[in-house]
Amino acid sequence: MRSPATKHTDLEAGPRTSPYSASTNTGNPTLRDRFTKLWFDVRTFGRDPEPELVPIQPALPPWAPLHVEKRAAQACCMDCPCRMEQEKQKKKKRKGSLRDKILIHVLIWIILYLLGDSIFLNIRVVNLASSTTSTPSPVPTNSTTNVLSADAQSCLSQYNVNAPSNPSSYPCSSCLPVLQAVPSNFSDGNAQDAQQIQNAVQFCSLRSIFDTADSDGQTSLKSGNWVNDVKFCAWTGISCDGSGRVSSLTLTFPGVPAAIPNQIGALTALQTLQVVGNSAVPAGSLPSSFTSLTSLASLHLESTAMTALPDIFSTFNQLVTLELIKNGQMGNALPNSVTSFVVNGQALNNPLSALSTSNSLKSSMKLIDLSASSLSGIVPTTISSFTSLVELHLDNNNLSGPLPPAFPSTLASFSMSNNTGLGGSNTASFCSLPTLQSCNMQNTGLNATGGCGVCTF
Numbered sequence: 001m002r003s004p005a006t007k008h009t010d011l012e013a014g015p016r017t018s019p020y021s022a023s024t025n026t027g028n029p030t031l032r033d034r035f036t037k038l039w040f041d042v043r044t045f046g047r048d049p050e051p052e053l054v055p056i057q058p059a060l061p062p063w064a065p066l067h068v069e070k071r072a073a074q075a076c077c078m079d080c081p082c083r084m085e086q087e088k089q090k091k092k093k094r095k096g097s098l099r100d101k102i103l104i105h106v107l108i109w110i111i112l113y114l115l116g117d118s119i120f121l122n123i124r125v126v127n128l129a130s131s132t133t134s135t136p137s138p139v140p141t142n143s144t145t146n147v148l149s150a151d152a153q154s155c156l157s158q159y160n161v162n163a164p165s166n167p168s169s170y171p172c173s174s175c176l177p178v179l180q181a182v183p184s185n186f187s188d189g190n191a192q193d194a195q196q197i198q199n200a201v202q203f204c205s206l207r208s209i210f211d212t213a214d215s216d217g218q219t220s221l222k223s224g225n226w227v228n229d230v231k232f233c234a235w236t237g238i239s240c241d242g243s244g245r246v247s248s249l250t251l252t253f254p255g256v257p258a259a260i261p262n263q264i265g266a267l268t269a270l271q272t273l274q275v276v277g278n279s280a281v282p283a284g285s286l287p288s289s290f291t292s293l294t295s296l297a298s299l300h301l302e303s304t305a306m307t308a309l310p311d312i313f314s315t316f317n318q319l320v321t322l323e324l325i326k327n328g329q330m331g332n333a334l335p336n337s338v339t340s341f342v343v344n345g346q347a348l349n350n351p352l353s354a355l356s357t358s359n360s361l362k363s364s365m366k367l368i369d370l371s372a373s374s375l376s377g378i379v380p381t382t383i384s385s386f387t388s389l390v391e392l393h394l395d396n397n398n399l400s401g402p403l404p405p406a407f408p409s410t411l412a413s414f415s416m417s418n419n420t421g422l423g424g425s426n427t428a429s430f431c432s433l434p435t436l437q438s439c440n441m442q443n444t445g446l447n448a449t450g451g452c453g454v455c456t457f
Contacts, residue, residue, distance in 0.1 A: 146186070148182065148186075148193075149178070151178045152178050152179060152181075152182055152197075154175075155171075155174075155175035155178050155179055155200065156179070156193065156196060156197060156200065158170060158171070158175070159175070159196060159199070159200040159203075159230070160196060163200075163203070163230050164229065164230055167203070167207070167227050167228070167229060167230050168227060170200075170203070170204070170207075172203075172204035172207055172208065172263075175200065175204065176200075176201060176204040176205070176263060176266065179197050179200050179201050179204075180201055180266060182197055195244065198244070198245065199230065199232075199244065201266050202232060202245065202246055202266065202267060203230050203232055204263060204266065205246075205263045205264055205265075205266035205267050206226075206232050206235070206238070206246070206249075206267075207227055208257075208261040208262075208263035208264070209221075209251070209257045209261060209264070210226050210227050210257075211261075212257040212258050212259060212261050213254075213255065213256065213257045213258065214254075214258060214281075216254045217254050217255050217256055217257065217258075217281075219254075220254045220255035221235075221236075221255045223236075224236025224237065224255065226255075232246070233246075236255075237249060237250040237251060237252070237255070238250075241269060243269075245267075245268075245269035246267045246269060246270055247269055247270060247271045247272070247295075248270070248271060248272040248273075249267065249270060249272070249273050249274070250272075250274045251274070251275045251276070252276045253276060253277050253278045253281070253303075254278075256275060256276075256277050256281055256282050257281070257282055258281050258282060258283065259281075259282050259283055259284035260275070260282055260284065260286055260287055260290075260306075261287065262287040262288070262289045263289070264287065264289065264290065264293075265287065265288075265289025265290060265291070265292035265293065266289075266292070267293065268292055268293065268294065268295065269295055270293050270295060270296055271295050271296060271297045271298070271318070272296075272297065272298045272300075273293075273296060273298070273299050273300070274298075274300040274302075275300065275301050275302070275304060276300075276302045276303055277302070277303045277304040277305065278303060279303050279304070279305060279326070279328060280305050281304070281305060282304050282305065282306060283304070283305040283306060283307075283329070284305075284306060284307065285306060285307045285308070285309075286306070286309065293316070294316065294318070295318055296316055296318060296319055297318045297319060297320050297321065298319075298320065298321040298322075298323075299319065299321070299322050299323065300321075300323040300325075300342075301323070301324050301325070301327055301330075302323070302324075302325040302326060302327070303325065303326045303327070304327050304329075304330075305327075305328070305329045306327055306329060306330055307329050307330060307331070308330055308331040309330065320364075320366075321342065321367065322341055322342065322343075323342035323343070323344075323369075324342070324343040324344075324346060325342070325343070325344040325345050325346070326344065326345035326346055327345075327346050328346060330346060341355075341365075341367065341368045341369060341370065342367065342369040343369065343370050343371075343373050344369065344370075344371050344372050344373065345372045345373070346373060346374075347373060347374040348370065348373040348374065348375060350375050350376065350377050351370070352368075352370075352379060352380050352382075352383060353380045353382060355368075355386075356380060356382035356383065356385050356386070361386075362385045362386050362387065363387055363388060364388055365386050365388060365389055366388055366389060366390045366391070367389075367390065367391045368386075368389065368391070368392050368393070368394075369391065369393040370393070370394055370397070371393050371394065371395040371396050371397070372395070372396040372397070373397065374397065374398065375394065375397040375398065375399055376397070376398040376399065376400070377399065377400065378399065378400060378401065378402070378403075378404075379394070379399060379403060379404055380404065381404040381405065381406075383404055383407060383408070384404060384405075384406040384407055384408055385408075386408050387408060387410065388408075388410060389408040389410055389411060390410055390411065390412050390413070391411070391412065391413045391414075392407070392408075392411060392413070392414050392415075393413070393414075393415050394415070394416045394419065395415050395416060395417045395418055395419070395440070396417070396418045396419075397418075397419055398419065398421055399416065399419040399421060399422060400419075400421035400422060401421070401422050401423055401424050401445075402424060403422070403424070403427075403429055403430075403446075404429060405429050406429050407429055407430045407433060409433060409434065409435070410435060411430070411433050411435065411436055412435050412436060412437050412438070413436075413437065413438040413439075414430055414433075414436060414438070414439050414440075414455075415438070415439065415440040415441075416440070416441055416444060416446075417440045417441060417442045417443050417444065418442070418443045418444070419443075419444050420443065420444065420445065421445070422441075422444040422445050422446050423444075423445030423446065424445070424446065424447075425446070425447050425448065425449055427441075427446060427447075427448045427452050427455070430452075430455070431448060431451075431452035431453050431455060432453065433453075436453060436454060436455075437454060438454065439452070439453065439454050439455035439456065440455070440456055441455055441456065441457045442456055442457060444457070
């Protein structure tokens, strides 16, 4: 129900009392009523009487559900700034979450790799201390071996895993004899294993040269990449054949060892060895393992302090050239089983007669160079028996006459200069040689009557 119509009241005029009806409610107005009326009239002077206000209170329908969540989601349109800000925040959260997931996956893979590597090494790599004190496990001797001993597996694993990053740490002293004991026909179905065994053996052989050099020698070798990695075919002074085996080795001072190490015998494919020292190093003698170099075809030793060559050359079926130059400690004896002699700057007993006693040398010898080797005596008449000899150099010696009546008809180069003990005119033995292209007889007592072909006197 609506409440009855009421007028605005003034608290100063009294409760529910109109200034116009105050006298009607009471008999005679009091002084206070009059004063109040007067004050009200002053305040409302010039105003129209206030109309009667009737409050309107229409019936209100029930409120619909607000759906606050739905309305909040629909509050932002697609292009509104609030919507764009929300999308940016969502993208940042997605990016951050994706980055965190990637980092977690990377860390998991790193941990798994390190764990697997540790397990692998624990399984395949045994303690080196026990390996060095124990006798290497015997390797089966059947025609085709496909199982490595525990020691060989350990050495192979360490060469594959550790040696590439730290070549100096590889235990060559214990692993070289173990890997050398693996048969050459070893096969485990993985050709790379057999190749790596061969590489490890050669690496250790070459590293022994580095290890036995002095500090200056090691510095010189390191500048040529020695022992910086295990790719020895790229080291200075080394050449390899198509199978990755060392075929040529050149060592020049200061990059030379103090002595030729015994491990050099592991280079079984070596064909050419050249060592040039400084008259003090390398010293000592050739090691006994030198006989394992059965492919050696050329040996050049110059300015070394090496002692007499042992009688090991009979096993070198391929050796055709021996060059010995200024090796003051080597003595005056030579092996008699090579096909080319080059000996310069060191004293020798005259070996020409001894050489001519070998039937194989007489038919195969192509070069004899014994210049400045303090030879004395005569050139033996048996010199003509060297049917394949192409070069003969006997300069700067103490040879004397007479000359032999004949020289090999195959000679193309012949020189005997600075042998002041030679004399006479017996030069026909070489002046008319059909293949002679170079001939030097200067500073000798020889003379040629009527010319001597290409020879100079």
